[in-house]
Amino acid sequence: MGENEKAPKKKLTKEEAIALAKARKAAKAAEAAKKEAEEPKVDLDSLPLVKAIKKEHAEAIEDIKFANNELTITVKKDYLLPLCRWLKSDPETAFDYLSEVIGVHYPKNEEKPLQVVYHLFSTQKNHRLRLKVNLAEDEEVESVYPVWRSANWYEREAYDMVGIKFANHPDLRRILLPEDWEGHPLRKEYPLQGPEGYREKWLRRHCRNTNAL
């Protein structure tokens, strides 16, 4: 297969190749521009949710995005809990259901590599909202357990998998992994099959029958 592809390519002169590449690039750009033109830019301020939040908690908002039909609001860390309280109690937003809490690790953002994502849903108003909080390595975010009880396990999982610490969580322990596990597997630097030699170490510590090694 490889040989077949290479053969015609070699015949092109350098100029031709450059021209071809340029043409391809232009076509791609045109396509992207067309796509953008087709998709009408959503006026963020016209969305009722954004309006309501901007009115009450404008100081909490860091960034607003609307993509794939989903509204994403990045929130400043210290304003998260009051904002969530308000989102749940206000009859206009009425977010009575917390779908999940996710920890994501972005090692490329050196200042704030950790991100916590909250998916909210309102069974009465039938709308969804995604909240995001960016954290530095040693920062803690306030737990939303007082607002939604379901945050209990979700936050434990985020702690377990990514190592995000939640302040004032009633019982922040590992949930899926054993309590004496080392490291947080869903961090990007954690290798797929565990760190070198960890398996042997683990077995030595926990198995009486070390023949398995």
Add this chain to the structure above:
Amino acid sequence: MGLISKIFGKDLLIGLNRTGRYGVSKPITMQYPKEKWTPYPAFRGTIRHLTKETEEGETRVRCNACGLCARACPAECIHIVGEGKGKDRVPKTFVIDFSRCLYCGLCVEACPQDALEMTSFYESAVYTREEMVFDLDKMLEDYSKWERTFKK
């Protein structure tokens, strides 16, 4: 529930009636080693290699060791080494480790030569793990001869 129906146990009697009726009907279960289930044609069982006739009249495997199936496999259980160039390219070794295989069929879907086929062979239990590793020769055999047969 009315008192009378409670005393006579109407709720229980309805249930007993139902079980009683099934008690005398024919069983619907299959007595496995004696009777055997024939899978539907789409069944995803053990994978087999197909052959083709070349213009010169010899039979050879369809596979040309392009490696697309190995790349599609989520379990990373296909190992291919090819030899030859262009049209004459054939696999030197082609090993599927069926102890890791998910029987998902993604490799069959990915193959541009239609060289792989999922058979309806499902009695693939063996005694050792090594026997689960199939090479090219084994995958060209007729699987039906390995089917377990039992005397009635």
Add this chain to the structure above:
Amino acid sequence: MDEIRGLVVTEEGLVEQDLMRDTLTKEMWVNMGPQHPSTHGVLRVVLALEGERIVDTEIYIGYLHRGFEKFAESKTYPQFLPITDRLDYISAHAMNYGYVLAVEKLMGIEVPLRAKYIRTLMAELTRISSHLLWLATHALDIGAMTVFLYCFREREMILDLFEMVCGARLTTSYFRIGGVANDLPDGFIEKCREFCNIFPQKAKDYDDLILKNRIWLARTINVANISGEEGLNLGLSGPSIRGSGVKWDIRVSEPYGVYDKVEWEMAVEDGCDVYARYLVRLKEMRESCKICQQCLDFLEKDDSGEFRAKVPKVIKPPEGEAYACVEAPKGELGFYIVSDGSTKPYRLKIRAPSFANLMSLPKMVEGALVADVIAAIGSIDVVLGEVDR
């Protein structure tokens, strides 16, 4: 403890004194699981008992953790699809559905109508089979053995249908990004129609056995109560929350597939107990059967043969993130995918319904008897493959 006076033989002869003087009462801790037949997997529940009443519950999970989310980061998008079957292994189609919806949303793929109908049909058949397995094992836990046999008889028919379509009975991997793997085979529609016609009659068998049975009623009514508000607060979703009178079904609130084109009714009960959840699932099975009939009507007439949209050979979603959720037989199943523009997901989070539903177990069994824990676990229908991922 109250004083109970009585006569006791001592060295000084018969003396009247407090019988409970030397008796110490304190909490007793009872381990239920990890290997308990009623937990359907490896779930460990530690109960603190005072007498026979439960005062505290602690749940330990993670025995079946296989690291799917980490695994997804090392697999390409199509390769991860067969892995989703292993989440909730008794409703594989629904798990596939959530995943492909999320990827399609990320890539902006429009699925052909025929594929949508096939998907909906499969998802509903899965719902019936999952609820049948639930009813069978739930009744078995509570003590009704015969229902188990009848439920498995019908479930077997559905599995046969699955085998006919995609070649596997349990880990089906039938959905593909942009459609389904292959078109329906010949004779499938007739066979499926036959099943949908006889299913309501067969479902009467289960009703005859337990719907009004006095033991069943005594074991389920007013057991494991949870109000709708509390349930939502604790993350309960799916049929379990509809048993508490909350009108929320993702098929209605955010319709995907063709749920907005077919006619059916949402099953809601407001008993808040195990019996209400049982009624909801029973009704849901019948409604699913109706949806299947309508899908079959369409598929019979339709001869477009388009079962898969045109998708690029190498699936490479643009940078971004998407969350798609479906109403799996257990509740809200969501997939949150972050893409960095490569062929592998940057981060994939599975929002498993059973994981969230399990959180309300301590609330349900507060002050109940030990035997009620079994009914409660059964009524929220946990599958441990999904809880631990």
